[in-house]
Amino acid sequence: MKLELRGITKRFGSLVANDSIDLTVQPGEIHCLLGENGAGKSTLMNVLYGLYQAEEGEVLLDDVVQRFAGPGDAMRAGIGMVHQHFMLIPVFSVAENVMLGHEQTGFGGRLDLDAARAKVREISARFGFHVDPDALVGDLPVGVQQRVEIIKALSQNARVLVFDEPTAVLTPQETDELMTIMRQLKAEGTSIVFITHKLREVREVADRITVIRLGKVVGEASPAASNSELAALMVGRAVELTVHKQPARPGAAGLVVRNLDVIDPLGLKVVNNVSFEVHAGEILAIAGVQGNGQTELTEAILGLQPRVTGEISLNGKPLTGLSVRKILNAGVGFVPEDRTEDGLVGHFSIAENLMLDRSDREPFVRNGNLQLGYLAEFAQEKKDEFDIRAESINSKAGQLSGGNQQKVVLARELSRDLKLFVACQPTRGIDVGSIEFVHKRMVATRDAGIPVVVVSTELDEVVALADRIAVMYRGSIVGIVPGNTPRNVLGLMMAGEIPGEVAA
């Protein structure tokens, strides 16, 4: 089916998310929509899927103008979507999720689960998926959940399939498998819109590429274009794709973790017998697919996890069992994974956020009174130093862009007297310019002789920053390898396999 978007304009208040965007996807074509986070890709696709109503413009399928009042209309017209955050109900079975919204029923509205099971099996067989129709979706690994999303879309005979950032949650191997599925769908005549900001994937699978920046189409590119050409088009200027750093000069062991277990409220060992060391002046990257214990590991270091056994020590002093306050005072800097939830108070100003973890003593507080004069001076200085783009230090943190929010968090943590720096997903969801900045600061921190731990699910980031890489899978460290380890080896390790040539 041929899909055409003409002059789509979507505004949120004064913000123009999509500015008269034109896009044509031919039948049986994989069309990549490339753009940074916040460029307006997802908004455009939500307009296509009927979740948003566009102010201007029209959607055409096979040259017929469509009117979508909601996703139901879009589905009936043959549009399917694999959402970035899966639209699956975790407590429902696969069959129930697939049938939801267009259930076949028997007497008295009784669900015909057998028909749904048969449908799941039929589509699974077509693509060689192994999906049990009666498994609860919440129990399935994310890779399989994504297949359920694909089955869900195909069960509606979707002729146009939109994949919204589908690889964010996948291991490199799963990503390769997804590419194969896309090619298979294409061979069946399905038109595919593939939304991503990862250049490597685009070049591998795309037939045509449309680049979007700040809500506007800025050009088309051929899949033969180089990474730096695509990046320049996407960001609007030439970008440094590699991080420049000197070889590490590791000193004494700073952070030492021995036989660490973290047990979650359900009694599962989410971190299982983990041991590693981080030396002064080196970056240890913890790689792995989201949800393999990385978050809990860093929270355990900061004292945020209640059930921890094993040893954590910093420069010989034990951290295990101390309160978060004492661990912070021992010189641990921490960038949490979810900055809007755990890193900042959105309704507080930039200045207030900058003193959040130093609210108990001088120079910010004296005799129980905030030292507002000092705070303003300090905040202004940090705003300039970290290039935080905001009207003033009194702007609310919640209104900043992702990149600027992250700079506030970094400014707060890095301006303390650090002995250890732990950063989780430091560049998730921020623009390329800010990514460059964050990476530079992290390398600078390392070069100042501070041990640095970076947790990242983005292999590109891991490879760019790490001096050594620890790969986590299902709560255990599969192995610790040098920073120049090839990607395919890391990919296998992220799936829990220890390649023969790696000495773990």
Add this chain to the structure above:
Amino acid sequence: MTTTTASESVSASLESASIKSWKAPIAYAIFSLIAIVLFVVNGRDGVSRFRLSNDADVIQLAPIDNPTRLTCVLLVVLLVAITAYAAWLSSRAKRAPLWLTILFALAFMWAFLTWAAAGETIPITGLLLGTVALSAPLIFGSLGGVISERVGVVNVAIEGQLLAGAFLSAFVASVTGNPWVGLVAAMVAGVLVSFLLAAFSIKYIVDQVIVGVVLNVLVAGLTSFLYSTVLTSNTPLFNSPPRFPRISIPFLSEIPILGPVLFRQTIIIYCMYIAVFVVWWALFRTKWGLRLRAVGEHPQAADTVGIKVNATRFWNVALAGAIAGFGGAYFTLGSVGGFTKEMTAGAGFIALAAVIFGRWDPIRATLAALLFGFATNLQNVLGAIGSGVPSEFLLMLPYVVTIFAVAGLVGYVRGPAASGKPYIKA
């Protein structure tokens, strides 16, 4: 996935670690201690008689005579043994199974009844009959609660729905002289309260708990006002509703003990049996139930497959109100036979507790409501036979059971994920 280069791999599932929980043995120990102090140290002599049949029953069962002191001592020994077993399980990091809790509860209850009824007779049939009567509004209320919360709207207004149902059914049934019309009026009253709850929580995104509390106060005030100004002005015309007669179901009502309890009831109770089953079946087996649960778990996912989230919520909250309102009619058309001020007396809140204790499942919530009804009726029966247990203590009983049930036995359970969260489309 190709594994040609792999020499070994990490286990795919997480190892589970043992967490020792001492909650169950501690709870058992506290109750065992209470049992020792009350039933043994403060033990009483005599014979406690449990009467199992009424004189009118076709099949007569002989009453059970328990020698009070001996029975109490034996049961307390059993309680202590269960506590010790639970402690042993906990020390091995195992959880006490559910049947152990049930056994403990039954033994404790038997000991309590034996002790309380020293030298007296307890009519078991009467105890259970009253249990069903007192549970009926709780069950209807909790069904309304289950539906409402499953679709994603916290329903604190059950109390108001029950009270509105009781009021309007009494008034309408009195004026028309027809209890069936009163029953319909009760549902209308419940729906009207629901409309307010739904409109404020879904359309205007007011905090759902606050709306619910306010509605309870509003209905209590409004019905009290109308009661004293309208109903009492002409009681024979406005507040003398005809009551539904008891209907005995042939054969079934002759089953010993359970027959008279379950099958010699009014039409409202028979509707309740059907309602519990239908709600359970529909919730888990039909398209309506699947969509309803989807909306309460993950509204955005429901939206992306073309389900209208807020409309689904609105109409199902209305349905929940109709069911709860129907339960309100039991107060006036089923038991008392007239409206009095705030006659629901907190039944809606106990129904709310039953929803949580029953883990948002209609059948479990019904069982929970029966438990609470039993506790309430036990207080009535023991008061009536003059058991010597302080009446203040007996008045506490239903609420103590509620608190222990919800806090102690349930602990943390996961409700519908999106319950209480309004769905705002970007």
